Amino acid sequence: xxxxxxxxxxxxxxxxxxxxxxxxxxxxxxxxxxxxxxxxxxxxxxxxxxxxxxxxxxxxxxxxxxxxxxxxxxxxxxxxxxxxxxxxxxxxxxxxxxxxxxxxxxxxxxxxxxxxxxxxxxxxxxxxxxxxxxxxxxxxxxxxxxxxxxxxxxxxxxxxxxxxxxxxxxxxxxxxxxxxxxxxxxxxxxxxxxxxxxxxxxxxxxxxxxxxxxxxxxxxxxxxxxxxxxxxxxxxxxxxxxxxxxxxxxxxxxxxxxxxxxxxxxxxxxxxxxxxxxxxxxxxxxxxxxxxxxxxxxxxxxxxxxxxxxxxxxxxxxxxxxxxxxxxx
Numbered sequence: 001x002x003x004x005x006x007x008x009x010x011x012x013x014x015x016x017x018x019x020x021x022x023x024x025x026x027x028x029x030x031x032x033x034x035x036x037x038x039x040x041x042x043x044x045x046x047x048x049x050x051x052x053x054x055x056x057x058x059x060x061x062x063x064x065x066x067x068x069x070x071x072x073x074x075x076x077x078x079x080x081x082x083x084x085x086x087x088x089x090x091x092x093x094x095x096x097x098x099x100x101x102x103x104x105x106x107x108x109x110x111x112x113x114x115x116x117x118x119x120x121x122x123x124x125x126x127x128x129x130x131x132x133x134x135x136x137x138x139x140x141x142x143x144x145x146x147x148x149x150x151x152x153x154x155x156x157x158x159x160x161x162x163x164x165x166x167x168x169x170x171x172x173x174x175x176x177x178x179x180x181x182x183x184x185x186x187x188x189x190x191x192x193x194x195x196x197x198x199x200x201x202x203x204x205x206x207x208x209x210x211x212x213x214x215x216x217x218x219x220x221x222x223x224x225x226x227x228x229x230x231x232x233x234x235x236x237x238x239x240x241x242x243x244x245x246x247x248x249x250x251x252x253x254x255x256x257x258x259x260x261x262x263x264x265x266x267x268x269x270x271x272x273x274x275x276x277x278x279x280x281x282x283x284x285x286x287x288x289x290x291x292x293x294x295x296x297x298x299x300x301x302x303x304x305x306x307x308x309x310x311x312x313x314x315x316x317x318x319x320x321x322x323x324x325x326x327x328x329x
Contacts, residue, residue, distance in 0.1 A: 006119060008037035009098035009197075011087035013080065014106050015043075018050040020241070021106040022057055028104055029068060031115040037098060039069040042087040045077040067094050079257075080190070081206030081215040088205060098197050105191040107241035108135070117236035118194040121182065129199040129228025130220060132188035133236040134178065143240055145189040146176040146232045149221055150265065152274070152281040159285025162292065185232045187220035192238040195219075199228050207268075211257040214265040221269055254303050259313035279314035283307055 010028045014021040021041060028039050041058070043051035055071045063069040070093040074086040084103055091097050100122065102115060110133070118131040135143040148154060153172040157165055166173060176185065193216065203222040206215050220230045266275035286307050293300040 003099060004123070005036055006099035006123075007092060007096055008032055008035050008100045008102055008115070008119065008194075009088070009092050010037065010039040010102045010104055010115075011084055012039065012041045012104050012106055013044055013083045013087065014041060014046060014050055014054060015077070015083070016046045016048050016050055017106045018046075018053045018057075021050070021054055024104055024106050024108055025058075025063075025069065026061075027109045028102075028115070029063065031110045031112070032068075035116070035119065037100075038067070038093040039063075040087045040090050040093065041069065041071045042074055042083050042090075043071070044074050044079075044083040069093055078208055079211035079215075081210055082208040084190075085205045085208065088200065100194055101197055101200065102194045103190055103192070104238075105240065108191045109239040110192065111237040111239060114192070114236040114238055115194075117233055118192075121231055121233045121236075122194065122196065125229075125231060127227075127229050128184075128231040129196050129223045130188075130230040131194045131233050131236070132185075132190075132230065133192035133238040134232070134234045135189060135191060135238050135240040138239055138241060142178045143189070143242065144175050144178065145191075146179055146185045147187050147217070148172070148174050148176065149186045149217065149224075149269075150174055150278070152270075152278040155278045156281035156285040159282045160288045161285075162288060165285075165288075179232050179234060182231060182233045182235065184229050186224070187217045187230055188232050190216035190219075191240050191242075192236070196228075199223060199226075202226055203228075207264075209264055210261045212261065213258050214261040218265055218268065254306055254309065256309075256313070259309055263313055276314060279310055282310060286310075 010032065012021055012024050012028065025039050025041055041054055043054065051073050058064050058069055058071050070090065072090055074083050088101055100119065114133055121131045122128055135145045137143060151172055153169050154174040157169040157173055203226055207218050210218060223230060263275055266278045270278065290300055
């Protein structure tokens, strides 16, 4: 059970986004005023001077002297999960163990009351082990961040992009409309995610076999397996640029680590046969979409080689080792 005045550790992961990281940390420090806790900035082996710049700025602004913020170096770039795990293991800047861990992306700015709203949600709902924020872009546009767990049927629906199939499989649709009220969801984005530290002791931290993508889906699924719910909290609003480190918005080709993470997730939770079935469902949906685009003479907007890559990664006997691609976190 979380105490009435919980210790909150904010973890901000940096990879070559020094100025964004400083802005996120500054907002987090502002939002935890009145709360017990502190901020840990983890540099994920950026190698571009980010660590030194963030450390210098943190010292210049007096954050280190207040013992409310620490800047640490992970020492290697193991991806999103590994970097956040490193930060969580550090504990609070003064060495204390937190009651709640709040993960904040470097390109995310919590709005007034956002962190407090997550703390309050967990205090009021002991059945919830994870609480996530409502994300919006700098232009105010809502970000789709409430989801069901992936399934073969959900993969088919998402790939087909066809109204009748969506209506037929409405209970399997993975990406949900942004909720209008706070509620339970299967999983939500890790850009602004608060987790009970005791829950991490029970289920473990992020699976570091995921370099990037699907790691928060896996964490929420493992939480659900022990009866801990994930809640989407609309009162916690966070401005999120999105893909600042990964460059996902401008991908011309989906990187290998996305396919590796997808396969790892399905094999972990559905077995090898279930993973193959999910890939077959996705490829079938992509085929329907391609046929529709051909008939309507429209561009499919699917990255070149996606279906081929999906099949290749699914049929490989053993997953390739996770690796760092140039320009990726």
